[in-house]
Amino acid sequence: MQPLSVYVHIPFCTVKCGYCDFNTYSGMDNLKEAYGAALVAEVHANASLLSGRSIASIGFGGGTPSEVAADHVAGVVAAIREHAPLEPAAEVTLEANPGTLDRPQLEALRAAGVTRLSIGAQSFHADELRFLDRIHSPQATAASVEFARKAGFESIGLDLIYGLPGQALNAWIESLVIAIRLGPDHISIYALTVEDGTPLARRVRKGEVTPLDPDAVADLYEAATDRLAAAGYLQYELSNWARPGHHSRHNMIYWTDGEYLAIGAGAHGYLGGERYENVAHPRAYIAAVEERAPAPRPASESAYRPGAVMAMADWVSLRLRLLEGFDQREFDARFSVPLRKVGGAVLEDCISAGVLELVPRVRLTRAGRLLHGEVSARFLAHLQNTLAPTG
Ligand code: SF4
The missing domain is CATH 3.20.20.70 (Aldolase class I)
Structure with a gap:
């Protein structure tokens, strides 16, 4: 593992x-x-x-x-x-x-x-x-x-x-x-x-x-x-x-889709494709642990499994935070669908606009680093329009 x-x-x-x-x-x-x-x-x-x-x-x-x-x-x-x-x-x-x-x-x-x-x-x-x-x-x-x-x-x-x-x-x-x-x-x-x-x-x-x-x-x-x-x-x-x-x-x-366990009040975790969050207030957190331990995740208050659209959009957004960007094949393997197929149009637009480059990894240009939020939002909107309701 x-x-x-x-x-x-x-x-x-x-x-x-x-x-x-x-x-x-x-x-x-x-x-x-x-x-x-x-x-x-x-x-x-x-x-x-x-x-x-x-x-x-x-x-x-x-x-x-x-x-x-x-x-x-x-x-x-x-x-x-x-x-x-x-x-x-x-x-x-x-x-x-x-x-x-x-x-x-x-x-x-x-x-x-x-x-x-x-x-x-x-x-x-x-x-x-x-x-x-x-x-x-x-x-x-x-x-x-x-x-x-x-x-x-x-x-x-x-x-x-x-x-x-x-x-x-x-x-x-x-x-x-x-x-x-x-x-x-x-x-x-x-x-x-x-x-x-x-x-x-x-x-x-x-x-x-x-x-x-x-x-x-x-x-x-x-x-x-x-x-x-x-x-x-x-x-x-x-x-x-x-x-x-x-x-x-x-x-x-x-930033690289790794798994992490959450410990403490309001901590966020990511395990087995599920994102979860502990109860936020320290007093409520202590009470939850005292009440529910030794059951696993005793303080977990909410959990959700992102749908395909959100998972893909999050993955791209987080990888684009890294200067090295990502290899398209990593996306293809992670989601069993080619990035080109689901997001090719946005990629091309962003490359034409000078905010993304393929070198051969996909990454933000120096000018694009100031526009990470906009690029991520565009990618999400495109997936929502083309892939919904799967996400
Ligand atoms: S209150 Fe101030 S010191 Fe505490 S986490 Fe927020 S920014 Fe940091």
Whole structure:
């Protein structure tokens, strides 16, 4: 059987940032002990799904996984290993925020088996960090990188956000230059988006904040593409650059149709062609695990099996996030139908428009990287029009 990955969600943050719509909560310190125990119980309840598999990667995401004690992380990793061996090159990756990290904790996380750290730097300007409601300073990020190096992590990544209201090109470049100077193995950049229901969306609606013009956001992305390449980082995904050998093996699972088990409140999983989601609120999650374990997937709240149209559209959309694109024969084998037959017209249109190329793999051109959403939407609409109602 193919190796399996595991996603573990930690839904706690010191402060909920005004732009964030992730499943995360502040002010719930009193739940952390019970939550850690529920994670371990959920892993054991999933013994039948883990057994006979090896583990390619474990990803702790959130929320802020570095908000919980390293003991809880160690407990989850150990519980997974009781049922399935880690592959020799397995990656255990954890998202961490400066301001929640100190040296003893980083050493404890490393000892717990975490190999890779993804640090939420977001910006190296104090005013931008304040706008984003982040609790840390630029100096705290630099200290976190230094401590992480000393603790012996194999890969250290920095995440940055661009496209803040009023953000000037030189301010963005300064953040990038400082990030590069810290020497991380991996850099991710994400455009700030205004998500419905967030405090940021309310501020935009009231006219207190004006989002940056999309053309200006695109200019920032282009500038980052040039800077990161010049600094020796290889872009392998729309938002991700790495030094050779340091790409995120865990995230590659999501982009290449790999299977992953969901552990934790609101975690998403993908097993046997079915996508499922755990109950979102940490209190409800703990109660569900206590009530239903040892039945497998004790916290699973909803599940669905994508129809042919959605499965094909998702597959193409995710593969096109990768700079290497995909071989059409992979699609043909996965869906037992030639891509040319179901999507040839869209492919040709996108190639004529200069957003896709065949080299011989199908991939976005540099201009097309800014239009990934549009290309994916066109592909989906075409399949819906030509293949429905099979999807
Ligand atoms: S630290 Fe991250 S997950 Fe937590 S509220 Fe802020 S953006 Fe959301």
